[in-house]
Amino acid sequence: MVNLRPHQQSQSTASAEAADGEHGDTAEPSWPLTTWQGWHRFATTDPVTPPQPGDPPRSRDERLAYHSAFVTIRTPAISTLATQVRTLMIPGRHQQATARTSLIVTGPAAARKTTALLHVGRACHLAHTRKNPAPPGSAHTAVPVAYxxxxxxxxxxxxxxxxxxxxxxxxxxxxxxxxxxxxx
Structure with missing residues (x-):
C-alpha cells in the first residue's frame, strides 16, 4: 500500500485540455484520457520541458500551456509507487488461473494519487511498447495500460x-x- 502526502492543488487537466482545444493547437480530436486514443496520446507525448537559459521568451499562450501541463517531479513517493507496480506486474504476467496481485493507493484528497498513477502508467506503457513493438502491418495494437x-x-x-x-x-x-x- 502506498500513502502519498498531500500537495498543493493545481489547475485541472480538463481545463488545460480545454484551453488546448480552444486555440486549435491540436491536429487530432481531443480524446478523453479514459479512452485508448486519449491515453495513447498522453503516454506518447513528451512531457513539457522548462525553458532553458538563453531560450527566447515564450508567448503568453506557451507560458500558460506550460504552467497548466502538470509537470510531474519524480518524488520518493512516486519512485516507491513505480517500484511496487513493477514488482506486482512480474508475477501478474505469469499468473493465469487465479486472481492477480493488486495494489491500493491511499491518501487524503488532493494528495496527487491520480497524478502519481498517471506518471507510473505512462512509464509502464512506454517500457512495454519499447520491449514489445507492434509487428509491421498489425491491425491490433497492444494495450499495456488501461486508465x-x-x-x-x-x-x-x-x-x-x-x-x-x-x-x-x-x-x-x-x-x-x-x-x-x-x-x-
Missing part, C-alpha cells in the same frame, strides 16, 4: 463496461456482463 474511472458503488458490469468504453467497443445494445467481457 478507467471506477464510480463509487460500481458493479462488475459497470467496471467491464468502462473497459469496453476505453477500448472503443460499443455497448449501446443490451449486452449482459459475459458478452461485454468476451468482447473486451
Amino acid at each position: 478507467v474511472l471506477v464510480p463509487p458503488g460500481a458493479t462488475a458490469k459497470t467496471l467491464i463496461t468502462e473497459f469496453a468504453r476505453y477500448l472503443g467497443i460499443p455497448t449501446t445494445t443490451p449486452h449482459d456482463q459475459t458478452q461485454i467481457t468476451d468482447a473486451v
Whole structure:
C-alpha cells in the first residue's frame, strides 16, 4: 500500500485540455484520457520541458500551456509507487488461473494519487511498447495500460463496461456482463 502526502492543488487537466482545444493547437480530436486514443496520446507525448537559459521568451499562450501541463517531479513517493507496480506486474504476467496481485493507493484528497498513477502508467506503457513493438502491418495494437474511472458503488458490469468504453467497443445494445467481457 502506498500513502502519498498531500500537495498543493493545481489547475485541472480538463481545463488545460480545454484551453488546448480552444486555440486549435491540436491536429487530432481531443480524446478523453479514459479512452485508448486519449491515453495513447498522453503516454506518447513528451512531457513539457522548462525553458532553458538563453531560450527566447515564450508567448503568453506557451507560458500558460506550460504552467497548466502538470509537470510531474519524480518524488520518493512516486519512485516507491513505480517500484511496487513493477514488482506486482512480474508475477501478474505469469499468473493465469487465479486472481492477480493488486495494489491500493491511499491518501487524503488532493494528495496527487491520480497524478502519481498517471506518471507510473505512462512509464509502464512506454517500457512495454519499447520491449514489445507492434509487428509491421498489425491491425491490433497492444494495450499495456488501461486508465478507467471506477464510480463509487460500481458493479462488475459497470467496471467491464468502462473497459469496453476505453477500448472503443460499443455497448449501446443490451449486452449482459459475459458478452461485454468476451468482447473486451
